[in-house]
Amino acid sequence: MSEETRHPAPRRVLSGMRPTGKLHLGNYMGALKNWVELQNATNDDGTAKYECYFFIADFHALTTDYAEPSELPANVKDVLLDFLAAGLDTKRSTIFLQSEVPAHAELSLLLGMITPLGWLERVPTYKDQQEQLKEKDLATYGFLGYPVMMSADILVYQTDFVPVGLDQAAHVEITREIARRFNHIYGEDDREILPEPKVLLTPSPKLPGTDGRKMSKSYGNTILLSDPEPEVRAKLKTMVTDPARIRRTDAGNPEICPVFDLHKVFSSGETQAEVRAGCTSAGIGCIQCKGWLADGVVKELAPMQERRRYFEAHPDEANAILDEGAVRANARAEQTMREVRTAMRLARR
DSSP, rough: OTTTTTOOOOOOEEEEEEESOOOOOHIIIIIHHHHHHHHOOOTTTTTEEEEEEEOOHHHHHHHHHOOOOOHHHHHHHHHHHHHHHTOOTTTEEEEEGGGTTTTHHOOOOOHHHHHHHHHHHHHHHHHHHHHHHHTTTOOOOOHTTTTHHHHHHHTTTSEEEEEEGGGGGGHHHHHHHHHHHHHHHOTTTTTOSSSSOEEEEEEOOOOOOOSBBOOOGGTTTOBBBBBHHHHHHHHHHHHOOOOOHHHHHHHOGGGOOOOHHHHHHHSHHHHHHHHHHHHHHSSOOOHHHHHHHHHHHHHHHHHHHHHHHHHHOOOHHHHHHHHHHHHHHHHHHHHHHHHHHHHHOOOOO
């Protein structure tokens, strides 16, 4: 292949999740499914389109749960199993644990030296989460500074893209601002030591929980990726529907029904058409509608649960994936840190 037709080097992509326990359908559709598609994306000649780094953010878990870390190891294990169950592949992605790459902490410390306090205090989620988690003491340096650590997570790999849904795009902006400030203070000859990452918008479909609100562990309304079929069906049977449809003979409106929102994600076009026709004419009841939805959800989960069972039965293989990921992530992060230390005059030679 000539120089003119050769594809450019894969663009670096990074994202992570806090280990809060087993993942649910909202986590999968909002992030994991997109990650798998990114790692599998190829150019016309079959070469990888992206160089992917995906991590379990155990440092970040401590920003809100520092007083109760006893469940952290089990949560890390569950998130890793769900990563692998969803289809993340160590041959195509670097999968690692945040705390096993010390450069995340080092760069977070160094970026904290240059980040204005006002930038952190204006982050919308800072006050929002303090309000939502009133039972926890979040008046800590770690909680206030979590955007700096998030920026370090991204910048330590000199990341090109951060995959997020449209509603999360603004969260990457503070990382861009911190990178810009670092380069302004320490860059020489207009060279970007820490390139400003770009947002890579990914699909993030509306996914309500069983109570109609956004699917979230804090609401107790989730369907886990690891839930067995009987539990999936039992949870969906309790799901709220069109509140105006009180009797079986009442016609419903699928467009305001949370169950139909899930049909749009997990059911075929043919099934959705049958649901729409049956609901609006009272030709089918909500129980039948939910049963069809359960069929689609179970079909989506079946291959994931098979992969999860494999890694549950082979824990050494799962641990080896994190070990390999740590080696690869540390090697790449150290390349960045050498440049950062030199720029900040921390290198003796």
